Amino acid sequence: MGLLAGLPTLAHAAAFDVDHAAQLWLNTLSGPAKARSDAYFEGGEWLALWNALFSVGICWFLLRIRLLPAVRDGMHRRGWRPWLGVLACALVFIMADSLLSLPWAIYEGYWREKQYGLLNQSLGAWLGDQAIGLALSAVFGSVLLLVIYAVIRKYPKRWWLIGTGVVGLAITFLVLITPVFIVPLFNTSSELPNGPVRERVVAMAKANGVPAEHIYLVDESRQSDRISANVSGIGPTIRISLNDNLLKKTSVAETAAVMGHELGHYVLGHVWRMIVVLTLLMGLLLWLASRIAPALIRYGRESWGVRGLADPASLPVLAGLLSVLSLLATPVTNTLIRVDESEADAFGLDAAREPDGFAATAMKLSAYRKIEPGPLEEMLFFDHPSGKTRVTMAMQWKKDHVPNAVEVVPSPLPDPKTPGSRP
Structure with a gap:
């Protein structure tokens, strides 16, 4: 079994104590670093609530100023076809929502990340990536909304059911094209150089039937x-990728542990399962929206200028409502994802056989994931198993599968920047 070269010493014991071995790893996180990690993650828990409220506030504002009714009526006066009116309303809504959200997005995605030392970009570079994301949202989002509103007009009572199928196809399409067409818009990928890391990844991939003709290194x-x-894509677009930070910041044993986990997602069919699960969950949200949105539209009909759910001017109603429903569904979504991640963890331990490498990586993720949440907090807010859960799983695997297992006494993690310091 590979150990972390140069880092740990060994503490021999007559019987391997899982809890004590796990605690040795947890102790590598210093008090200030743990406080920083906790503060960052707990702040993110509140951000989910503020994001939903902010989205609702923007939608309410757009309804009050009657922006989309003005676009709808203007397109009608000019004699444009109804579908072009829907497309125009969708584009205007996406652009207006993004513009009004920009100050909050800068705080959440740029300033806060900089304060915690988690972002390397300048504001200009960050805004450039956001502009690319906005362009993609405008193209894909407007086309999706065009189809959804066509379904609402044609099937006013069952639109949510057919719309669920449309959303499922959209999710599948995005999963298919993202590795080949979306990722290159933000990052450059190159073949992972030959060496110990590539040899380990190729060996694990071949042992588990994962295509490994190309392994990409991404400059994240x-x-x-x-x-x-990740092992991303489906069908002809499946590819194995790792970012350059993983290559720079981890040992071969740690990288192998991470890649074993990612290979697990592919072998266990998690991509397809998640597509189905997310589609069904969206179906539930659309069904709820189909029951609640008409009542909201009746309430605000006179002041909002929205004629009905089939009216593209109802977009802010649907968007705000889905923001709230998505927030309420977060514990369910997190649990579904966390189950897949836990299964991939177990697979990765079997594939890589690097429990200490796995534990070391779990601890390094403490830079932005709370390491020891309470059970309720982990259930509600974690879409991955917590660091403590993962380290304990790794040590249990070590006890069960490594003859004469010995505890590792790892070196402390370096203290990161404190909140508020200059990155």
């Missing part, structure tokens, strides 16, 4: 210091 360090990897 231009955006942040976060470590990540």
